[in-house]
Amino acid sequence: MNYLCPQISLMDFKIIAEDKNSNARTGIISTSHGEIQTPIFMPVGTVGSVKGIHQNTLENDIKAQIILGNTYHLYLRPGVEVLEKAGGLHKFMSWKKPILTDSGGYQVFSLAERRKLTNEGAKFQSHIDGSEHLFTPENVIDIQRVIGSDIMMALDECTPYPCDYEYAKKSLALTNLWLDRGIEHYKNTKPKYGNSQAYFPIVQGSVFTDLRKESAEKIAKLNCDGNAIGGLSVGEPTEMMYEMLEVVNSILPKQKPRYLMGVGTPANILEGIALGTDMFDCVMPTRNGRNGMLFTSNGIINIKNEKWKFDFSQIAQNANSFVDEIYTKAYLRHLFISGEMLGPQIASIHNLSFYLWLVNEARNKIKEGNFTAWKEQMVKNVSQRI
């Protein structure tokens, strides 16, 4: 009766191995744009571009298996007309692998000028030109149909932190109302370009266990192709995020991929995997990379620091990317200090390569059966500052 999504989308998820000492698992998501090995990190390409990175670098060097686009941004620019005439985002940006699009709910709350939430949807003003727009659970699906993303996200309200219980409860009720309408509209619409398009609902409920449970239980019953956890890593203590994740993952169906939205640091991702999460996205490797922060298996480097001025060693000892081997710390620092655009590009390639390496290692360790011990050590390593 609630078995809605798989019949329509044809997306498949197969678990290959499970860790004995944690809830970590590794598997494969199949889409019509190819397979995704989980756990996976998805580079963020908000406006149809992973900032500073060519698509061929993304595919061949970084080995990204799926990237993100954003409905809010793409709807404002270039707009649905361009995207439709281009034949969808895949063609428009020359990316053949899967794309997941966020619905824009988060952006309405973080970027838009004046916003007003009603049962109908979210009315907001563009951060670009101030023009007024309305997102509804239905039209964000229509826009994502035009984009042609392999995974579409439901419109939700991302609650801020801190957030009082009453607000969180009301907010969840609105997100749930929007979700029911979204599911209905999803059933009644079709992909435009022949590829399968899954629809992921989003668990909310702030940091309140009962609200999170209520939200996860509702969503579990929908039996969609995958399920997302939103409203975390918005300022709450990390431990609280893990607690919520544990509660939610114990309820969301095991045989469906679980997507923790917007997370996070390398340590966050490793802990998230241990708690049974399969998909992650975060701007951190690219945004922080653009500002000179490098993530490595030995810890975090601020490449702008003076101590690297005469350090002619390669960027990272455990090279996960060609940039690690051919460039030195001193040179990369010089590029940043000089404001050269090659600096942020190299740092972004390095960071994304490291993130993709990290989840690949996690997959290997889960298959080999020694994930937990490896994870414990790695969390310590990646969290220290060099």
Add this chain to the structure above:
RNA sequence: GUGGAUGUAGCUCAGCUGGUUAGAGCAUCAGAUUGUGGUUCUGAGGGUCGUGGGUUCGAGCCCCAUCUUCCACC
């Protein structure tokens, strides 16, 4: 040589009629960044106010000398 202007943080400059701990931008150094702000945010260090005298309760500011740099005129 004469006349005029100028000198304050690494750089470019504010600094009122003489009044408390001399400021800004850039640069430097460091921090932040979690469903994207590449140009964002925060903090820190850095000064014998050209030099030497003087006036004054008190001088970056007034007076004298001297040096620097620039301009004009002989």
